[in-house]
Amino acid sequence: MSETSFDLYREDMLGRANVVDTPERLAYYRRLSELGTGALWTVANKIEPWQPASTSVPMLWRYRDLRQDVLRALDLVTPEEAGRRVIYLENPGRSDVVAAVGWLYSGLQVMKPGECASSHRHSASALRFIMEGQGAFTNVDGQKMTLGANDFVLTPNGTWHEHGVAEDGTICIWQDGLDIPLMNALEANFYEVHPDLNQAVSYPVDASVATWANAGLRPWGSAWDKRYSPLLKYEWAPTYEALKKYARVTDGSPFDGVLMEYVNPDTGGPVMSTIGAHMQMLRPGEHTKAHRQTGSFVYQCCKGKGWSIINGQRFDWQERDIFVVPAWMYHEHANASDSNDACLFAFHDLPVMRALGLYREEAFGDNGGHQPILSKQSNP
Secondary structure (H helix, E strand, C coil), X not given: CCXXXXXXXXXXXXXXXXXXXXXXXXXXXXXXXXXXCCCHHHCHHHHCXXXXXXXXXXXXXXXXXXXXXXXXXXHHCCHHXXXXXXXXXXXXXXXXXXXXXXXXXXXXXEEXXXXXXXXXXXXXXXXXXXXXXXXXXXXXXXXXXXXXXXXXEEECCCCCEEEEECCCCCCEEEEEEECHHHHHHCCCCCEEECCCCCCCCCCCCCHHHHHHCCCCCCCCCCCCCCCCCCCCEECHHHHHHHHHHHHCCCCCECCXXXXXXXXXXXXXXECCXXXXXXXXXXXXXXXXXCEEECCCXXXXXXXXXXXXXXXXXXXXXXXXXXXXECCCCXXXXXXXXXXXXXXXXXXXXXXXXXXXXXXXXXXXXXXXXXXXXXXXXXXX
């Protein structure tokens, strides 16, 4: 609020604050400020907008531009020094909270053969999406998992977890996704380092997958009482196969093509309480219609190439590029190929929106459901 003006957010409409500054009122506002208070009507229209007004901006990070600088970190800092060797993605509208979009954090983590970062746990829920390399592994509460390209891995809040690459592996890069900004906004974030620095492996390798990844089958006598999915790794091959099967029998969503959510196999709900995820397939030549949602999305192209129009701005993407869609911004997607499908992985905060009764969705009503392109980012 300006020191000389308190009526910047006036609206000439009944039911909205419309109070004009006067010398007497200005003196009153200054007196209230001295008391650590203020007049609601001077800020009401600002803090209660007609609709969500995200401070995040649509962005795309090209992997070809990032990769060499991500690899450069291998020569500059060790996991022991850094804790986690990660290059984070910063949205200029959310730099104050180190978010990629909304209340979601994302970054690219890189490790080389023989490295293993220290085990830790935190209040934030976390995920990994494997981008390149062989031999990567994660250990979550004693459950060790081997990781391959396009595998989706959970490290839920409160679980001890560590990441590494086998001695006979290759340099690996994966995308991290966490709700650190949300936890900090709620003032509920805790962080701990394992007292032994690394935890023991307590189960057969990939036991989570062997137990819970069998479609339509529930392990006999299973008892799972945690708030996150017992399936900690969602492998790419069966995910892609499921998309292809589903595509044969459905027209798909007009807004997202052939989309399937990653779910908790015990409950059918989201994989974690605060972060959800999905994989979608765009058929050859498909161009979806635009819609908007109360929720923020972080996308990664894991197959093919295409473009998305976000709030009137076109972003062209190819494999491993990452882009974000801020809350309540219209977005639509298109596959650039007429012969091959394209696949987009995304994680989001829709579980929070739904749990709080705040989820809304709205289709773009004009121009056959397609936004006019107001600006375009150059092709990758």
